[in-house]
Amino acid sequence: MARCYSGCVPIRHPPLPASLPDLWLVSDESVDSLLPQALARLPRGSGFIFRHYGLAPGQRRARFRELARMARRRGHRAALSGTPREARQWRADAVYGPPERLARGPALLRLVTAHSLREVARANLGRADIVLISPVFPTRSHPGAPHLGPVRFRLLAARSHLPVIALGGMNARRARSIGAPKWAAIQALAKAPTSMFPIHS
Template identity: 50%
Template sequence: MARRYSGPMHARQSLPLLWLLSDARNDAGLEQALERLPQGSGFVFRHYHLDPAPRRARYETLCAKARTRRHLVILSRADWETVAAWDADGLYGSPEHFAGAPPEGKLWLATAHDSEEMQRALALGASGIFLSPVFASASHPGGETLGVFGFRVLAQQSPVPVIALGGMDEARARELDWPRWGAIDGLASTKVA
């Protein structure tokens, strides 16, 4: 049974601290990574590299694995109808691709890279924000990063939970000293305590 979001005032306590994001580069190890995550973590299914039918099939496999560990399952590049049809717990995406307030019991986890995007996401009612890139990452090679100071300045302004993303792993989470973080490579290839 999926954990359901119960509203913005409860979001700080209810959103998981640890988030695994799927990608073509970590696909082969996702079942094992989902098993290693602490029970009740979060999983964002992206898999942009797949066509619709294989994407749905891969989602079903990974969602079933995630549910056995009581992870929240969030769907990217979708709309609310798809979120409902696929029985996901919510939607992941930028304010530019967001359409409408989350339905009752669903989450919208926004992506933001700066103050302007973060404020837009908050104005549209984001349940939480993936703020990135904190550190250099394979997803944004050569791109500017927020760094520890830049991330903390922005994150502390948010009334909703902020999830650190971009080059994150356990060592970087300790360096950042931020409890809520997510990763693609940093969780798929290493053992999580």
């Protein structure tokens, strides 16, 4: 369990199966060139969420296949932002998206996004395995956009019946400060210095 600062109580939820990651690297085109090195730096057994929404369908599938292969060499799980059917066809390990998009389709590990109490409630009632609550802090990908802040994040996390992953402006220090043992990031993990994580052979 992560340490929790500022007097807060660490978030308690049903444990994920032992084989599932606590740390997830989220991708987009802005960090694409950094992803091979980032996947190599992550602790073995981490997670990778592939988004890359701006690519043409064929290019997107080819890039996912390439990066997923790199991820699995390091023992990581590769999740696709898409429909469950696409994720199954692309041989992803999991699918990522909003509750309504993941409500139907083949059985697959579902990482559901939530930004409000209503969306957390929908995740609780739907076919979700994990809920990613965001954005916790301001993000570079959406400058000036509203964010939850630590207090509201913890309120939403407390209402979740599912394991929670914190997303949005996250790094290791902030994850500890809000008592979130599971977190995901784009910039903080894609651009992490080599010394932050050991290189796994």
